[in-house]
Amino acid sequence: MEKHLLSKSTFIRGNQCLKSLYLNKKRPFLRDRLSPEQLAKFKRGHRVGELAQQLFPGGTDLKPKSPSQYRKKVLETAQIILTDSYHTLYEPAFQYDRLLILLDILHKENGNWTAYEVKSSLHLSQTYLLDAAFQYYVITNQGILLKDFFLVYVNKDYDFSQSLDINKLFIKESVLDRVLELQNFIREQVIREKETLLLEKSPPIAVGPHCTIPYPCDFIGHCWKKIPKEDWPVRPKANEGFYDFLNQIPEIETKS
Numbered sequence: 001m002e003k004h005l006l007s008k009s010t011f012i013r014g015n016q017c018l019k020s021l022y023l024n025k026k027r028p029f030l031r032d033r034l035s036p037e038q039l040a041k042f043k044r045g046h047r048v049g050e051l052a053q054q055l056f057p058g059g060t061d062l063k064p065k066s067p068s069q070y071r072k073k074v075l076e077t078a079q080i081i082l083t084d085s086y087h088t089l090y091e092p093a094f095q096y097d098r099l100l101i102l103l104d105i106l107h108k109e110n111g112n113w114t115a116y117e118v119k120s121s122l123h124l125s126q127t128y129l130l131d132a133a134f135q136y137y138v139i140t141n142q143g144i145l146l147k148d149f150f151l152v153y154v155n156k157d158y159d160f161s162q163s164l165d166i167n168k169l170f171i172k173e174s175v176l177d178r179v180l181e182l183q184n185f186i187r188e189q190v191i192r193e194k195e196t197l198l199l200e201k202s203p204p205i206a207v208g209p210h211c212t213i214p215y216p217c218d219f220i221g222h223c224w225k226k227i228p229k230e231d232w233p234v235r236p237k238a239n240e241g242f243y244d245f246l247n248q249i250p251e252i253e254t255k256s
């Protein structure tokens with residue numbers, strides 16, 4: 001199995017800006033430093049992901065300890081599915097056409113596999129749909145039939161004064177129809193991104209609103225350096241209300 005060229009996060013990066021994709025792969029040393037705020041955001045995302053695993057308790061954790069384990073985990077996932085040895089997998093790995101993904105949860109019920117991708121967010125966005133569509137593309141092209149694909153996100157109306165009820169804390173929304181509609185786009189975008197990675201120089205893409213939408217790009221310091229600092233894009237502020245909301249989670253005991 002060849003090493004992957006694109007992962008879910010690099011695919012989403014390339015969809016935002018092909019230059020960012022190229023620089024990330026070929027000139028990673030030009031990246032801006034992660035702010036403490038961004039690091040905290042990643043940690044919160046992981047915590048929400050682990051909590052959502054309780055929606056399907058007793059699963060087998062396939063999370064790779066490091067990128068060097070990706071190949072091993074892809075083979076292990078394929079073996080488990082082939083032998084039907086476990087029915088709930090956390091972070092199973094899939095690879096197709098040098099595209100790698102780690103899904104949050106794969107669960108089998110009544111003989112059918114369903115995919116669940118968890119977002120530490122209070123609502124869905126177009127980027128989350130693209131993320132789901134990319135994962136669906138890789139999993140199904142690897143030969144695994146999916147009955148459905150759900151995005152799982154945090155219920156904004158959840159009442160933390162009650163003991164924790166994981167089934168009420170998370171909303172599961174089927175996005176299969178929208179994911180299917182996006183499959184042609186995914187196929188074409190994968191081609192564009194792979195072609196970009198073959199270039200000898202970064203693509204000539206001017207700075208603009210895409211530098212912060214949907215995410216603040218981490219090459220702003222490089223691309224905007226000739227522009228007066230006062231004109232640099234303002235990074236969107238973290239939604240502190242949402243983080244306060246999430247921070248209530250560990251103070252509450254899980255229902256047995």
Ligand code: SF4
Nearest residue numbers: 017020211217219223
């Ligand atoms: S700063 Fe803007 S132009 Fe430069 S790589 Fe990022 S998104 Fe692309």
